[in-house]
Amino acid sequence: MTSTPFHRLPAAAPFATSRHLWHLLFVLLLAMSVMAPAAVHAQPASTIDIKEADAKLTAARQDIDGLRKGLDKLTDDAELVQRRADALDIQNRAEGLAEALAPQLASVAARLTELGKPTEGGKEAPDVAQQRAQLEKSNRDLDAQVKLARLLSVEAAQTAEQISAMRRTQFQARLGERRDSFVSSSFWSELRGDLPRDLDRMADLRQDVGAMVTATPGWGWLVLALLAVAVLTLRYWFDKLIVRLTASRVPPGRLRRSFLAVAIVMLSIATPGLIAEFFKIGLVWRAEVGDATQSLLDGLVAMVCFGGYVTGLGYALLSPDRPSWRLPPIPDEVARGLRWAPAMLGTLVIIVWLAERLPILLNTSLTSTIALNSFVVALLGILMLWTLLRAERLRRASQTTEEGQPPAPRPLWIAALSTVAWVVLVFSLLAMLIGYAALGSFVIRQSFWTLVVLTTAYLASVLIEDGFSTLLGSNAQPKDGEPAQSRIRIQAAVLLSGVGRVLVIMTAAVMLLAPFGEGPADLAHRFDQLHRGLQIGEVQLRPGALVQALLVLALSLVAVRLLKRWLTNRYLPSTELDPGMQISAATLFGYAGVVIAVALALSALGIGLERVAWIASALSVGIGFGLQAVVQNFVSGLILLAERPVKVGDWVSLGGVEGDILRINVRATEIQMGDRSTVIVPNSEFITKTVRNVTHANPLGLVQIKLPMPLSTPPQQVKQLLLDAFGAHQDILSAPEPSVFLDGFDAGHLVFKATAYVSSPRLAYGVRSAILFDVLQRLSDAKLEMAPPATMLLRDEPSIAPAPITQAAADPRTPEPR
Numbered sequence: 002m003t004s005t006p007f008h009r010l011p012a013a014a015p016f017a018t019s020r021h022l023w024h025l026l027f028v029l030l031l032a033m034s035v036m037a038p039a040a041v042h043a044q045p046a047s048t049i050d051i052k053e054a055d056a057k058l059t060a061a062r063q064d065i066d067g068l069r070k071g072l073d074k075l076t077d078d079a080e081l082v083q084r085r086a087d088a089l090d091i092q093n094r095a096e097g098l099a100e101a102l103a104p105q106l107a108s109v110a111a112r113l114t115e116l117g118k119p120t121e122g123g124k125e126a127p128d129v130a131q132q133r134a135q136l137e138k139s140n141r142d143l144d145a146q147v148k149l150a151r152l153l154s155v156e157a158a159q160t161a162e163q164i165s166a167m168r169r170t171q172f173q174a175r176l177g178e179r180r181d182s183f184v185s186s187s188f189w190s191e192l193r194g195d196l197p198r199d200l201d202r203m204a205d206l207r208q209d210v211g212a213m214v215t216a217t218p219g220w221g222w223l224v225l226a227l228l229a230v231a232v233l234t235l236r237y238w239f240d241k242l243i244v245r246l247t248a249s250r251v252p253p254g255r256l257r258r259s260f261l262a263v264a265i266v267m268l269s270i271a272t273p274g275l276i277a278e279f280f281k282i283g284l285v286w287r288a289e290v291g292d293a294t295q296s297l298l299d300g301l302v303a304m305v306c307f308g309g310y311v312t313g314l315g316y317a318l319l320s321p322d323r324p325s326w327r328l329p330p331i332p333d334e335v336a337r338g339l340r341w342a343p344a345m346l347g348t349l350v351i352i353v354w355l356a357e358r359l360p361i362l363l364n365t366s367l368t369s370t371i372a373l374n375s376f377v378v379a380l381l382g383i384l385m386l387w388t389l390l391r392a393e394r395l396r397r398a399s400q401t402t403e404e405g406q407p408p409a410p411r412p413l414w415i416a417a418l419s420t421v422a423w424v425v426l427v428f429s430l431l432a433m434l435i436g437y438a439a440l441g442s443f444v445i446r447q448s449f450w451t452l453v454v455l456t457t458a459y460l461a462s463v464l465i466e467d468g469f470s471t472l473l474g475s476n477a478q479p480k481d482g483e484p485a486q487s488r489i490r491i492q493a494a495v496l497l498s499g500v501g502r503v504l505v506i507m508t509a510a511v512m513l514l515a516p517f518g519e520g521p522a523d524l525a526h527r528f529d530q531l532h533r534g535l536q537i538g539e540v541q542l543r544p545g546a547l548v549q550a551l552l553v554l555a556l557s558l559v560a561v562r563l564l565k566r567w568l569t570n571r572y573l574p575s576t577e578l579d580p581g582m583q584i585s586a587a588t589l590f591g592y593a594g595v596v597i598a599v600a601l602a603l604s605a606l607g608i609g610l611e612r613v614a615w616i617a618s619a620l621s622v623g624i625g626f627g628l629q630a631v632v633q634n635f636v637s638g639l640i641l642l643a644e645r646p647v648k649v650g651d652w653v654s655l656g657g658v659e660g661d662i663l664r665i666n667v668r669a670t671e672i673q674m675g676d677r678s679t680v681i682v683p684n685s686e687f688i689t690k691t692v693r694n695v696t697h698a699n700p701l702g703l704v705q706i707k708l709p710m711p712l713s714t715p716p717q718q719v720k721q722l723l724l725d726a727f728g729a730h731q732d733i734l735s736a737p738e739p740s741v742f743l744d745g746f747d748a749g750h751l752v753f754k755a756t757a758y759v760s761s762p763r764l765a766y767g768v769r770s771a772i773l774f775d776v777l778q779r780l781s782d783a784k785l786e787m788a789p790p791a792t793m794l795l796r797d798e799p800s801i802a803p804a805p806i807t808q809a810a811a812d813p814r815t816p817e818p819r
Contacts, residue, residue, distance in 0.1 A: 049101050051139070054146050057098055061091050061153050068160055075167075085164040092157035099150035106143040112136055180371065182436040188368070195366035202363040209294075210284070217286040225279040232279075236272045243268075256471040258326045259464040262317035266460070269313020270306050277305035293362055304354045308347035314456055315343025328463055334399035335392055342388050349384060350449070353377045375438045379430060382445040385452075386426050389419060422448065451513060458509040465501035469494040546606050554602035561594030584649045588665070589642050630685075634668045637684035641665055647687055647694055652762055654693040655686060695762045702762035704733070704769045707744070708753040708776070709788040716743060716751065722783065723755040726775045732768050734758045750788040 068084050068091075075081060113136050119125055125133070182188060214222075243264045251257045281298045284290075290298070320327040321340040356377040360370040396411075410416070425448055433441030473494035565587055573583040642665060647653055651662050653672065660674040670687065672680045704727075710719055720741040727739035739757035746752070759768050780787065 049098070049105070051142050051146070054098060054102060054150075057094070058146060058149055058153065061095055061098075061150075061157075064091050065153065065156055065160060072160075072163070072167075081164050081167060085161050088157045088161040088164065092154050092161065095150045095154035095157060099147050099154065102143055102147045102150065106140065106147055109136055109140045109143060113140060179436045180438060183372075183375070183434055191368045192372055195368050199363070199365040199369040202365060206359075206363060213284045213288040213290070216288045217283050221286055222283055225283050228279055229276045232272055232275045236268055239268060240265075252471050254467065254471045255328075255463070256467040258328055259460070259467045261326060262320075262328060262460060263464055265317040266310060266313040269309045269316070271309075273309040274302065274306035277302045297358055297362055300358065301351075301355070304351050308351045310347075311350055311453060312343045312347035314453070314460065315346065316340070318456060318460065319343070328460070332396060332399040335395040338395040339388065339392060342384075342391075345384060346381075346388075346449075349377070349381050353381055353446070371438050374442060375433050378442040378445050379433060381449060382426050382430050382441075385445075385449065386423070386430075389422060389426075393419070454509050454512045458505050461505045462502045465505065466498040469498040469501070473497070550602045550606035553605040554598055557598030557601055558595070561591065561598060565591050565594065580650060584665075589639075592639075630683075631668065634684045637688045638665060638668065638670075641670070641684055641687055647692065647697070651697060652695040654695070655682060655690065658682065700761060701734070701737075702759040702765035702768075704757045704759060704765050704772065706755045706769065706772065706776070708755065709747065709750045710753060711786065711788045712746075712749060712751060714751060714785060716753075718783070719751075719753055719785070722779050722785075723753065723776065726772050726779060727755070727757045729775065730768060730772055732759050732764055733772075734760065 064087065068088055072084070075084075113133070116129070116133055116136070119130075119133070180188075243261065247257050247261045247264070251260055281302055284298065285295070318327075318329055319331065319336040319339060321336045324333050324336070327336065353374075356373045359365075360373060411419075425444060429441040429444040429448070431441075432438075432444070473490045568590060569583070569587045573586060576583075641647060647662055647665075647670075649662050649665060653659070653662060655672075658672060658674070658680050660672045660680065663671040663673050663679065665684070669681045669683050672682055674680060706723070708719070708723070720743075723741045724739060727733045733739060734757070737758050739755065741753060741755045744752040744754040757772075759765055
């Protein structure tokens with residue numbers, strides 16, 4: 002394959018035209034579904050006859066009895082594995098039969114309920130009585146069959162667990178077993194004695210394979226060979242096509258690299274798997290193959306696919322020919338120097354599997370079996386050690402500077418993992434040398450399996466993160482000025498990628514347990530049991546119901562948000578409600594909508610509202626003690642939104658806090674002060690304390706001026722002057738019209754009281770100040786003098802010291818004395 006620099010890729014088409022990406026994803030998923038081993042699922046029929054159900058239950062009972070016969074004395078691990086798989090199969094069949102019979106039992110019970118109980122002392126019609134008798138008999142038979150099927154399912158599960166316990170016990174015993182060392186003469190002496198008989202059996206196997214090959218006609222092998230060549234050609238063509246489509250159709254970003262890596266892995270699985278399948282077809286074309294040989298050939302095809310997976314995974318992560326497409330930060334020299342390692346590891350995995358299965362098929366001696374298994378497993382361990390050593394040397398050579406400076410140290414976690422791998426592999430090889438062949442072989446296989454699982458988890462995590470980040474958001478963090486929809490998409494991408502990576506980690510943890518007794522069949526059985534859900538009390542939590550509940554909740558919340566936005570922007574502005582009432586109505590609708598959405602989601606999950614009410618009543622004691630203040634504020638907020646003693650936009654004064662209401666939330670209300678700061682006041686304060694609402698009943702603001710004048714001042718002239726001053730200001734309302742009154746006589750002065758109104762109390766202070774300036778100017782132009790206040794003392798001599806500035810004088814709203 003040619004190298005395509007990542008930074009030179011052509012620009013991708015817009016996101017709306019990326020349908021080719023979905024075509025590629027569909028092809029890959031289809032290939033995965035075709036090549037993956039098919040799990041055995043219980044497919045219950047829609048209706049099952051009672052006699053047919055009895056026959057199946059009888060057969061299941063006989064199968065369970067046959068599995069349990071002689072189980073305690075069984076030591077062959079292969080036989081134990083087969084019996085456990087049979088027990089799991091019986092469990093699946095029994096559970097499927099119970100699920101198929103349950104709807105029929107419910108239907109019969111419903112029909113009996115519709116008939117009702119017969120009246121005492123009365124006679125039923127013959128047809129009704131006959132139908133009742135048939136229904137009661139069917140009900141008894143179906144109920145007994147359902148109970149028996151469930152009992153058989155439990156017995157099969159217990160049998161599988163018993164076999165697993167036996168395998169674990171025997172496995173631990175084998176790990177601690179010590180035999181003659183490879184360097185001892187007794188081991189080689191015993192091997193020389195057993196080897197001729199084992200070689201004869203191997204020769205018989207070669208003859209059988211040769212007979213199978215010759216039984217197939219030549220034209221058949223020719224057709225299969227042409228098909229293999231076609232697969233290799235298609236592999237080369239698909240390799241070029243996927244690189245071109247990935248570079249041109251996949252959205253820009255890291256998704257291109259992770260998508261190409263997954264595509265390489267899929268092609269690496271399909272190519273050798275199809276060729277191995279063609280070879281198996283050629284062998285069994287006309288030859289009669291026994292069950293053991295057929296099982297060996299089927300397993301060989303599966304292991305060839307696994308070897309291709311190991312090769313493709315290593316090549317996809319190293320990317321020796323495409324450095325700019327490489328996912329992990331591996332130096333180019335290391336990637337090019339280790340390009341041979343994935344293919345060798347994949348091939349050696351197949352050889353290790355054959356070395357384990359062939360002795361069982363040929364029934365070779367124990368010494369030959371140990372020698373063959375230990376030899377190939379030791380090769381695998383030595384290859385892994387050599388790969389670690391080669392990688393470290395290449396890394397040091399790539400980081401050595403021209404001046405000869407030592408390379409930079411590795412990160413601590415990488416150095417720790419490398420050290421642990423060295424210690425484990427060396428320990429395993431030494432254990433095999435001194436006679437603990439089972440322990441050393443197991444540790445090497447477990448180390449290799451751990452490497453495969455961790456690299457797979459890394460690739461899956463990268464693909465999930467890159468996919469969600471590219472298709473839903475961006476790799477950058479959300480900024481303050483970014484649109485809300487973009488921020489929501491980025492948050493959804495982060496959340497979904499996090500959930501996906503957690504699932505990958507959990508799956509990797511389960512897969513790492515596979516060598517300890519959880520085989521692929523066991524894992525498939527566990528995944529098959531997921532659809533039955535988890536029983537918690539009387540509630541059955543099923544994955545399908547959980548997904549349905551989440552979908553209902555998401556759609557309901559989206560619908561509530563859209564309706565709330567429509568009410569706020571379209572409907573409520575067209576009504577006669579004031580803006581504060583519009584906000585309160587929209588908020589109440591949002592609260593009610595969230596409650597309804599949660600109720601619908603719980604119903605979709607299978608949790609009725611009566612259970613929710615019971616839980617709420619059970620939690621009422623805790624709410625009464627621990628959450629009393631929160632509940633009080635919540636209820637107070639609902640009262641504020643319903644009765645509206647205060648609303649958004651009101652000017653209120655409460656306990657020394659005075660300002661405008663910005664927002665009424667569930668627990669507290671936000672008030673903006675005159676200095677632009679915000680005060681958070683609990684909602685209960687507005688219900689339990691005295692609140693001064695300046696704009697509650699009347700939104701108008703009052704401008705009031707008191708003017709002292711001498712007794713000699715013409716009253717009508719002063720009245721007209723004040724009215725003219727009010728009329729000259731544009732913020733003074735004409736209705737109600739301004740008014741001037743003679744308030745009385747005070748210390749030999751005339752006191753005039755002038756009042757006017759503005760549209761808001763917030764304007765009163767500024768308008769009053771402007772009118773005072775205007776009145777003073779008009780008095781000066783009319784040569785009219787104001788009378789001094791009664792509290793002002795006029796002295797001929799100046800004061801000795803200036804008077805201190807009081808708090809009232811510091812207030813800008815307090816007029817300074819003249």
